[in-house]
Amino acid sequence: MSPVTANYWTDLNQRAGRSWNRFWFAPSDPLLICLLRIAVGLLSLTYLLSFSTDLARLFAAGGLMSADTVEAIRGSSGGRGWIFFSFLDWAATPGALWVCHVVGGLILVLFTIGAFTRITSVLSLLVVLSYIHRQPVLTGPFEPVLSMLLLYLCLGPCGTYLSVDRWRAGRRQETGKKTSQVASCWTATLSLRLIQVHCVAFYLLMGLSKLSGEVWWEGTAVWTLMSQVRSRPVDLTFLREQGFLLEAWTHAIVAFELVFPLLIWKTLLRPLLLLIALVMWASLAVLTGLSGFCLVMLVASAAFLPPGVCRSLARRLPGSARSLAAV
């Protein structure tokens, strides 16, 4: 191998390695993942509470997703039944179901307020996964995104700010007990980067899968969604005469989903792209009624919020002044 070629590969290897380490492991302030913790916790809690009116109807013996039905749907799992664990399987009676449900809700509340976050983050993931695994055909696009967010928040110190843990740490400091300084750390970066990369992958998936359908190329997809009588939350069919508007709307959705993964890494463009994302997801919520999915995608997209916006948002939260004193 010639020296030029050898130098090229050496240089490439070193630069790639440095870039990789900077991207994934450069220490950063965990404020953003703490904000995400609150948003994801509230979403998870809303998701859990949505089962309350139908808990026995869904999961009790003889219910829609009873253990027997789930087994029939999953078929022979070939010894892999442990993959789809659910603590709801331990609940043999409606009363026990409710106990599990309430305990799950309490865990999510603790996670949202940032109490014992290192433990409650993992438990929250297990709680949400238990509900997801127990209703194999009833899940939609919302659940994989929520699972992703909960999984990655387990990796970072998402209880550092705006949390009961922070308050307790402050009390320990006041009483003179030794406490650790709030410091930037690489796990915060790792957690945030994983959310960002996975979020971008979802956008790419959505954009590319739309391209396989004629309705998105022809500009008729938005009308197709609008004309679903039973699922649409708002009747927008008065726009049916506005052919150009509907087609432009359709094309704009696809274009944005394809452009977002590329341009979001430019910090200068982030505020603009996030604003457009807000408008797009709000419009999709009105079109489809998939409000949960649109909200969770907005929360995932918020992983790209600029630091100044994070601090500004955090200061608006009640009780944040003390928690953010060191920021």
Next chain:
Amino acid sequence: MVTEDQTERSATPVRPESEPREAISGGTGVVSLLLLIHLACVGVALSSNLHRSTLQARLMEVLQPYLGLVNLDPDFTPYHLTQGQPLDDDHFLEVDLVTSSNSSTAASDLQNDRVTLERGNRWGFARRRYRRLAYAIAYHARAENDHLTAALARAAAGLVLEKGADRQAIVRCQQHESQPRRVEDLAAGFPENPAAAQYHRKVYEADVWFAEGLLRVQKRVTDQEAAQLERAATEKNQSPADPGR
């Protein structure tokens, strides 16, 4: 490719060097390896969501324990929202209760004993779940996965049938067809009111009853089979079956 400049700006500000920093040490290599494996798993899962090659299917079999455990596999969830296909239309479930001795009661006589399995407001999760159930039955009915449709029909009927009562249920999955954008494209026989019953197309129907303490399911004629019968009948009558797209 993330540049050095972008990385420094995109992460939230780093604290002064005088403050303690969490040591990374030699663990970076191990974490990097785990990261690469995880990202590869996620890449395979997301890239094989819509269509799956033989290679992707094989990889998914291998990766299923990890992806299934943490629910990272979307498993053909329609992230495209719609492709304008019949399966993308709204579907809903109806359960008709009839006395066992009168199972051939005409549909028009069953209105008072009809339960539509939908709950909650249109913005909420609950209603979405029942829509997904109807979608699942429609999907598996079209794919002729009879054991899955039977399991779901049994579960749906079990919500309304009481054990021991002299009744049986007819579980029906209906597609609510959507209108074309231009009203003039509407086929004859379809009214302008999009909520009219003419837009309902039966996709799956089954009788469900208790026998020896267990729920039994017997599938009735499917949409495809009915279309074949309709086609034979309409050769004489020339009546359309599609509102137009």
